[in-house]
Amino acid sequence: MTYKDLPKRKKGKTKRLIVASSLFLLQLALLSIGLSYLNIFMIPVYVLFEVISVLFVIKIIYSDANPTYKMSWIIFLFAIPFYGLLLYSMWGRGRYPRAVRKKIEHLKHVSEKIYPQKAETYFKLMGSFPQYQRTALLLQNSGFPIYDNTKTVFYPTGEEFFEALIAEIKMAEKYIYLEFFIISEGVMWDMLYSLLKEKAAAGLDVRLMYDDFGCISTLPRHFNTELEKNGIKCLVFNPVIPFLNNFYINYRNHRKICIIDGYTGFTGGVNIADEYINIVQAYGHWKDSGVMLKGEGVCSFNAMFYQMWEYATQEGKMHSRPALTSNFSSQKINTDENNAFVQPFADGPLNNPRNPAEMLYMQTINEARKYIYLTTPYLVLDNEMITALKLAAQSGVDVRIITPGIPDKKYVFMVTRSFYRELLKSGVRIYEYTPGFIHAKNVVCDDDSAIVGTINLDFRSFYLHFEDGVWMCGSQAVLDVRDDFLSTLEECREVTYGEWKKWPWYIKILQVILKLFAPLL
Secondary structure, three states: OOOOOOOOOOOOOOHHHHHHHHHHHHHHHHHHHHHHHHHHHOHHHHHHHHHHHHHHHHHHHOOOOOHHHHHHHHHHHHHOOOHHHHHHHHHHOOOOOHHHHHHHHHHHHHHOOOOOOOHHHHHHHHHHOHHHHHHHHHHHHOOOOOEOOEEEEEEOOHHHHHHHHHHHHHOOOOEEEEEEOOEOOOHHHHHHHHHHHHHHHOOOEEEEEEEOOOOOOOOOOOHHHHHHHOOOEEEEEOOOOOOOOOHHHHOOEOOOEEEEOOOEEEEEOOOEOHHHHOOOOEOEEEEOOEEEEEEOOHHHHHHHHHHHHHHHOOOOOOOOOOOOOOOOOOOOOOOOOOOOEEEEEEEOOOOOOOOHHHHHHHHHHHHOOOEEEEEOOOEOOOHHHHHHHHHHHHOOOEEEEEEEOOOOOHHHHHHHHHOHHHHHHOOOEEEEEOOEEEOOOEEEEOOOEEEEEOOOEOHHHHHHOEEEEEEEEOOHHHHHHHHHHHHHHOOEEEEOHHHHHOOOHHHHHHHHHHHHOHHHO
């Protein structure tokens, strides 16, 4: 597919972002004036706020939140009187409204019947790869079954991923379900939209869901209405409401899923925006990746989409429920990989256990015997993940991480680099992708297993966002992830501990400060 002669991406829609930001700042300004007035005329008010802050700190200490996350809020509460308390009460509570929690519990109960559990596949994995018994059981206990009879294809670039996605959509016969964090008007969207309209006009069930915050500067406000007029069912996930007490604004749908006829599924790091296929290069060359599944494993993607679609609706019952089962789940897949397994999984408040994505990452790191390679655009780790990486490196495992050479967010890049020192001292090798920005979120371990999905190595992915991914074992796709990592290394610059020691002292101080509040960024 060639994009050189296609028109450039359209300008972003910044009006909504400006309006929302202005309203947030206006509310903060009014609160600041009110707090200043109280502080001038009523000194006891200050003492009252300090007492309330202490009570909140006690609440935080006894909560089940991650210790690093708790420490950041405690420091924030004491470092910035009034405002620390204000911001924590708005965005730090981490608890959903009662109505939302009841809806989640309902979906958990309904979903138990959607995911097909096949004990024989699990025992087959134990016979072929006994070292991954605990990994498979971890995901299975989180509600995500293991499958064989599934073909996997890894795409090392966004261009190849999008080309395959378009080809599969053209062959769709019954339905197309799409779920993305970012959609931006431009060449990529125009090609996709044209196909979706064509399929909807032909009578297919076409559905699209996108995150409102992810698209706040890329799409007009009533973009979904236009799609509905063209026969595409559309949902906007968690619409942005510029109100200070809207703590739910933190919880975004970061997933990227496409399901075609219940038989073919896609996921990975690729959103629908021109930079993902390098039509525009705002941050140098954009390196991304994705994976396609064909066969039984797509059943889990169907269930994930159903959960999120119903969760995002405002009605108690959905008026138009998506298809829940694979049309071809019993069909034998044409593949020679008899001992290949997949476990698609999701993370977020719809899951019973806490943070299945982070637990899977840690389990994979702990199981590594020869090597573990990771790519991530953001590296913002908690103490548990740092300990797992250090322990692996100090135990003789070859641990390597690729991060961007050109960041999309400079302050996050500064935070990412603040974690280098501790990892480098322990023998973890870190590389920066010199041609530009690496957005791929991949893990590969010992030539046997790999994870491809939407999960960044940061607090937002592990604790706040809805995410998804695929754990793969014993397939050619695992080796393709490995080969892609090794070939990408040739375009990277290794950062050594000796180099880190030569960085300016003021940069190191700034990194220490940012690291204190890293979980809140």
